[in-house]
Amino acid sequence: MTAINCKGVIRIIIVLRRNSVAIFLFACCFFAIASVVYNLALHPDLEEWQERGLVVSSVATKQKAVALTFDDGPNPEATTEVLDLLQKYEARATFFVLGIHAEKYPALVKNIQYHGHEIGSHGYTHNVRQYNNPEFARSDVKRSIETIASITGIRPRLLRPPGGFLSRDLVSYCVDEKLTIVTWTWYADYKDWKAVDSCLLAKQIIMGVEPGQIILLHDGGENHEIMVNALSLALPSLSRMGYRFVTVSELLALKNQ
Numbered sequence: 001m002t003a004i005n006c007k008g009v010i011r012i013i014i015v016l017r018r019n020s021v022a023i024f025l026f027a028c029c030f031f032a033i034a035s036v037v038y039n040l041a042l043h044p045d046l047e048e049w050q051e052r053g054l055v056v057s058s059v060a061t062k063q064k065a066v067a068l069t070f071d072d073g074p075n076p077e078a079t080t081e082v083l084d085l086l087q088k089y090e091a092r093a094t095f096f097v098l099g100i101h102a103e104k105y106p107a108l109v110k111n112i113q114y115h116g117h118e119i120g121s122h123g124y125t126h127n128v129r130q131y132n133n134p135e136f137a138r139s140d141v142k143r144s145i146e147t148i149a150s151i152t153g154i155r156p157r158l159l160r161p162p163g164g165f166l167s168r169d170l171v172s173y174c175v176d177e178k179l180t181i182v183t184w185t186w187y188a189d190y191k192d193w194k195a196v197d198s199c200l201l202a203k204q205i206i207m208g209v210e211p212g213q214i215i216l217l218h219d220g221g222e223n224h225e226i227m228v229n230a231l232s233l234a235l236p237s238l239s240r241m242g243y244r245f246v247t248v249s250e251l252l253a254l255k256n257q
């Protein structure tokens with residue numbers, strides 16, 4: 001009787017496990033497809049913009065090179081720690097700074113520039129909702145560009161709109177202003193700003209790496225300690241795998257190579 005019960009229980013567990021795996025795989029596929037559909041539905045012109053090089057989310061290259069990008073800074077603690085790490089591993093990166101933070105910490109912006117990294121604009125206020133108002137979006141971007149240029153002496157050529165916001169008007173404005181919009185490789189967004197485990201975050205970055213990726217990280221978030229620790233684990237591993245870390249502009253120059 002006991003043996004029959006055990007067999008029955010084992011069968012139920014096997015069936016449940018099979019179902020769990022099936023449900024898990026289904027959920028993964030669903031979210032992957034939903035994410036692509038969401039992006040395309042939200043930005044019906046995205047494909048055309050990408051083909052024309054107006055919006056860049058990754059670069060087609062066979063070379064083992066990726067662009068690490070850091071948003072929402074500069075931040076006195078995180079940006080400094082990230083700069084130290086990048087120097088240690090001879091990595092170059094792109095910092096999409098917020099105008100309002102750049103204005104507050106101009107020495108940090110100069111330090112990013114001094115270490116040979118690229119500086120792009122992430123807008124001035126990070127007020128994503130207001131970007132639906134084309135006039136606000138234009139003036140916010142313009143103000144951030146002017147702020148960065150007044151600190152570095154160089155006008156940024158790259159814009160990452162806050163929240164990845166895209167609209168026809170914003171793209172048109174960027175064309176006029178000769179700004180390239182840089183988003184990120186959608187599967188290289190590991191939500192570092194809410195990660196709770198730096199080892200897991202590092203593992204995700206390492207396991208998910210592919211040539212030409214634009215990896216999204218945040219040096220301006222509240223959760224930057226986890227990100228910095230993850231980076232300290234991921235950089236040496238990726239280097240051993242043969243990857244090098246370049247700025248977005250350098251990555252763009254590797255297209256089709």
Ligand SMILES: [Zn+2]
Nearest residue numbers: 071072162163
């Ligand atoms: Zn941001």
